[in-house]
Amino acid sequence: MGAGAGFEALSCPTPAPAGDAILLGHGSGGKMSAELLQRLLLPALCNPVLDRLEDQAMVEAGGARLAFTTDSFVVKPLFFPGGDIGTLAVNGTVNDLAMGGAKPLFLSLALILEEGLPLEPLRRVMASVRAAADAAGVSVVTGDTKVVERGSGDGIFVNTSGIGLAAEGVELSAAYARPGDRVLLSGTIGDHGIAILSQREGLEFGGAMASDTAALYPLVEAMLRTRAAIRCLRDPTRGGVASSLNEIAARSGVGIELDESAIPVHDAVRGACEMLGLDPLYVANEGKLLAIVGREDAAALLAAMRAQRLGLEARMIGTVTGAHPGMVTMRTALGTSRIVDMLAGDQLPRIC
Amino acid sequence: MGAGAGFEALSCPTPAPAGDAILLGHGSGGKMSAELLQRLLLPALCNPVLDRLEDQAMVEAGGARLAFTTDSFVVKPLFFPGGDIGTLAVNGTVNDLAMGGAKPLFLSLALILEEGLPLEPLRRVMASVRAAADAAGVSVVTGDTKVVERGSGDGIFVNTSGIGLAAEGVELSAAYARPGDRVLLSGTIGDHGIAILSQREGLEFGGAMASDTAALYPLVEAMLRTRAAIRCLRDPTRGGVASSLNEIAARSGVGIELDESAIPVHDAVRGACEMLGLDPLYVANEGKLLAIVGREDAAALLAAMRAQRLGLEARMIGTVTGAHPGMVTMRTALGTSRIVDMLAGDQLPRIC
Numbered sequence: 192m193g194a195g196a197g198f199e200a201l202s203c204p205t206p207a208p209a210g211d212a213i214l215l216g217h218g219s220g221g222k223m224s225a226e227l228l229q230r231l232l233l234p235a236l237c238n239p240v241l242d243r244l245e246d247q248a249m250v251e252a253g254g255a256r257l258a259f260t261t262d263s264f265v266v267k268p269l270f271f272p273g274g275d276i277g278t279l280a281v282n283g284t285v286n287d288l289a290m291g292g293a294k295p296l297f298l299s300l301a302l303i304l305e306e307g308l309p310l311e312p313l314r315r316v317m318a319s320v321r322a323a324a325d326a327a328g329v330s331v332v333t334g335d336t337k338v339v340e341r342g343s344g345d346g347i348f349v350n351t352s353g354i355g356l357a358a359e360g361v362e363l364s365a366a367y368a369r370p371g372d373r374v375l376l377s378g379t380i381g382d383h384g385i386a387i388l389s390q391r392e393g394l395e396f397g398g399a400m401a402s403d404t405a406a407l408y409p410l411v412e413a414m415l416r417t418r419a420a421i422r423c424l425r426d427p428t429r430g431g432v433a434s435s436l437n438e439i440a441a442r443s444g445v446g447i448e449l450d451e452s453a454i455p456v457h458d459a460v461r462g463a464c465e466m467l468g469l470d471p472l473y474v475a476n477e478g479k480l481l482a483i484v485g486r487e488d489a490a491a492l493l494a495a496m497r498a499q500r501l502g503l504e505a506r507m508i509g510t511v512t513g514a515h516p517g518m519v520t521m522r523t524a525l526g527t528s529r530i531v532d533m534l535a536g537d538q539l540p541r542i543c
Numbered sequence: 544m545g546a547g548a549g550f551e552a553l554s555c556p557t558p559a560p561a562g563d564a565i566l567l568g569h570g571s572g573g574k575m576s577a578e579l580l581q582r583l584l585l586p587a588l589c590n591p592v593l594d595r596l597e598d599q600a601m602v603e604a605g606g607a608r609l610a611f612t613t614d615s616f617v618v619k620p621l622f623f624p625g626g627d628i629g630t631l632a633v634n635g636t637v638n639d640l641a642m643g644g645a646k647p648l649f650l651s652l653a654l655i656l657e658e659g660l661p662l663e664p665l666r667r668v669m670a671s672v673r674a675a676a677d678a679a680g681v682s683v684v685t686g687d688t689k690v691v692e693r694g695s696g697d698g699i700f701v702n703t704s705g706i707g708l709a710a711e712g713v714e715l716s717a718a719y720a721r722p723g724d725r726v727l728l729s730g731t732i733g734d735h736g737i738a739i740l741s742q743r744e745g746l747e748f749g750g751a752m753a754s755d756t757a758a759l760y761p762l763v764e765a766m767l768r769t770r771a772a773i774r775c776l777r778d779p780t781r782g783g784v785a786s787s788l789n790e791i792a793a794r795s796g797v798g799i800e801l802d803e804s805a806i807p808v809h810d811a812v813r814g815a816c817e818m819l820g821l822d823p824l825y826v827a828n829e830g831k832l833l834a835i836v837g838r839e840d841a842a843a844l845l846a847a848m849r850a851q852r853l854g855l856e857a858r859m860i861g862t863v864t865g866a867h868p869g870m871v872t873m874r875t876a877l878g879t880s881r882i883v884d885m886l887a888g889d890q891l892p893r894i895c
Contacts (some may be wrong), residue, residue, distance in 0.1 A: 194714070210659055211661075211662055211664065212658040212659050212662060213656045213657065213658055213659065213661075213665070213690055214658060214659045214690070215658050215692065216690075217656070217690050218656070218688060218689050218690030218691075219687065224658030224688065227688065228688070231662060231665060231666055231669065232669060232686065235666070235669035235670055235672065235673045236652070236669065236672065236673060236683050236686070238682045238683070238684070239682075239687075240682055240684040241683065241684055241685070242650075246666040248649070248651075248684035248685040250684055250706070252607050252609055252648055252649070252706060252708050253605075253606070253607025253608065253709075254606060255604050255606055255607035255609075255611065256605065256606025256611075257604055257605065257607075258590050258652065259649055259651060259684060259706060260684055260685050261651035261652070261653045261685055261687050261702065261704055262653065262655040262687045263654070263655050263687055263689045263702060264689075265655060265691050265695075273597070283701040296602070296604055297600070297602050297604070299600075299611060299612065299613035299704050300588070300613070300614040301602035301614065301702050301704075302614045303570070303615050303655070303700055303893055304570070304619060305565065306565055306566060306567050307564050307565065308562055308564055309563075309564045309565075310564060310565070310871070313565070313583060314583055314587070315814070316674050317583065318587055319653065320587065320588065321587045321588060328590075330590045330592055330593070331588050331593065332590070332593055332600035332602055332611060333591040333593070333599060333600040333611055333612050333613055334577065334584065334588070334593075334613065335613050335614045335615055336569065336570060336579065336580070336584070337615045337616075337617045337893075338565055338566070338568075338569050338637070338879050339570075339617050339697060339700075339893065340567065340890070340892070340893075343617075343696070343697040344551045344693065344697070345691060345696070346697070348655055348691075349701070350613065350615060350653050350702040350704075352613055352653075352702075352704035354602070354604060354609070354706065356604050356605050357633045365554070379864060397889065409599050414881060415638060421590060424784075441665050502829060506737075508877065518572050535822055540690070540692070541689075541691065541692075
């Protein structure tokens with residue numbers, strides 16, 4: 192699961208009284224998702240592995256140290272520039288494994304199909320699953336298919352769960368950031384969310400936009416090879432870069448200062464965001480990662496990232512500080528400073 | 544995933560031409576599910592692990608031999624006598640691991656929630672997940688939550704995937720049945736399907752009916768401890784006992800002869816089936832298993848099963864033969880013989 196969206200994203204809370212109902216914002220990966228987890232899901236499920244609170248569980252089985260993760264995909268529309276729900280289902284899950292430093296090995300694939308779905312889109316999605324799995328070097332080894340009545344689903348929902356092999360001696364956590372660390376970003380932000388939105392709403396923004404969906408393990412492998420002091424890796428999906436960094440700041444009890452001018456955004460994405468009143472910092476990415484790294488290793492790690500296809504546009508975008516623990520701030524292009532809060536409510540539903 | 548319902552249930556086929564659309568019967572666990580797998584899903588996904596064609600994938604990671612499985616749950620209604628979607632989601636997945644002889648260890652839990660769902664049923668389902676996981680000795684270590692608009696889902700859909708540790712020296716397969724082997728059944732059949740149906744339709748059948756949902760690993764562990772020559776274990780879920788045995792007969796190239804009088808069915812279930820024109824052999828179970836075992840060990844294995852709470856009503860219900868390969872037949876209570884085919888079409892949709 193993506194940053195901010197998973198059961199692991201928060202510490203074990205006490206149950207809250209009953210009330211209300213599920214809203215779209217509860218799936219946003221922002222504050223409302225966090226509240227649902229804190230108040231309802233975690234009180235029920237709390238256990239020592241879940242309490243480690245990362246995007247993937249690290250578990251031991253038969254002497255092997257494994258990463259394990261799950262993600263359901265309900266993206267709308269099913270097909271969009273740069274990929275489809277099948278591509279996304281493979282890449283999203285292998286990326287959650289990779290963010291733990293684990294090499295993705297095996298996937299499960301479970302489909303919930305709506306009665307009346309033509310077979311042709313299903314066939315296309317399965318071809319995408321296969322192609323993405325091959326590209327990511329993983330096998331789909333087990334599966335399941337359920338069918339619900341017309342009007343009880345929406346075409347195709349996909350769940351992928353994944354098993355990865357932990358890298359020896361590597362332990363990453365959103366709780367490990369320290370003042371002085373640097374924040375690296377592997378490339379442009381907002382591409383996925385804006386591609387989905389423009390496809391869904393039939394909007395044209397004067398530029399070709401495509402999802403950045405990609406399997407990030409090759410980049411992670413190259414980064415680990417440098418032996419840099421990497422504290423944490425996150426793929427900023429639902430809730431975007433802002434939500435992922437807020438999580439890290441909160442978990443580590445540090446502040447994070449971003450430099451707006453250093454954050455790469457495609458012109459077309461920037462234009463679309465301006466027209467729609469969206470902040471690219473909150474828009475979902477599906478092929479980018481954030482790394483928190485010790486200051487002394489930041490330059491070498493950045494160079495290693497830029498040597499990879501998936502990190503060509505990598506940038507150093509900020510610094511971890513001891514000031515304002517739990518808070519993310521940004522020096523704007525105008526020289527002012529502003530607070531970058533977690534996503535509140537529901538920016539773009541069904542983005543993944 | 545349950546018998547007959549999984550991607551592993553059939554051998555690698557060649558793609559068929561496009562056509563048609565998804566029908567409810569494609570989720571039945573019977574012939575239509577098999578066709579969808581054969582014609583569309585397997586041609587896309589085929590690989591050596593998937594080709595082993597069991598209810599769970601057996602994989603190796605970091606030197607450990609693991610079982611891995613996934614199942615989505617769309618049961619309607621969410622709550623029914625004997626359990627709810629949460630109970631089912633835990634037991635269904637741990638049972639698929641147990642049918643490979645593996646000890647269930649870790650679960651993932653992914654929710655697809657419909658906008659407008661009140662929080663109270665979600666809270667109850669999560670409490671059931673926790674209770675069932677505790678009872679089964681597994682931990683939910685990773686999770687995900689998605690929300691879809693009102694009318695694009697149906698309350699709560701749950702996916703659970705699971706990792707289990709393979710038992711040393713144990714290799715079970717639907718392809719291992721041999722003429723002379725015996726067929727054992729751990730208890731009464733049809734309880735789950737009839738409990739769901741009576742709850743859904745508001746029917747009363749003059750008897751208290753409850754789902755048999757239960758985690759079967761303790762029974763499996765006791766069975767493995769006997770060192771009996773167990774060829775195969777299956778939990779006859781969607782498609783029922785008939786579909787599971789047809790799969791084994793086809794995969795092993797053997798015939799299976801059942802003795803109708805030996806198959807335990809609760810009176811209330813039998814009465815309900817008669818009123819509704821259902822055959823209990825095709826009705827789903829969620830806490831029962833079938834075992835194929837070498838003749839010489841059958842009596843000892845049966846005794847071991849009957850010593851367990853989950854196997855108190857275990858019976859020997861049939862024999863594997865060399866006659867009629869791929870076919871299941873049954874000597875009826877009247878002394879005649881009839882063919883027991885795989886479930887055709889769609890008996891009871893959304894049973895799990």
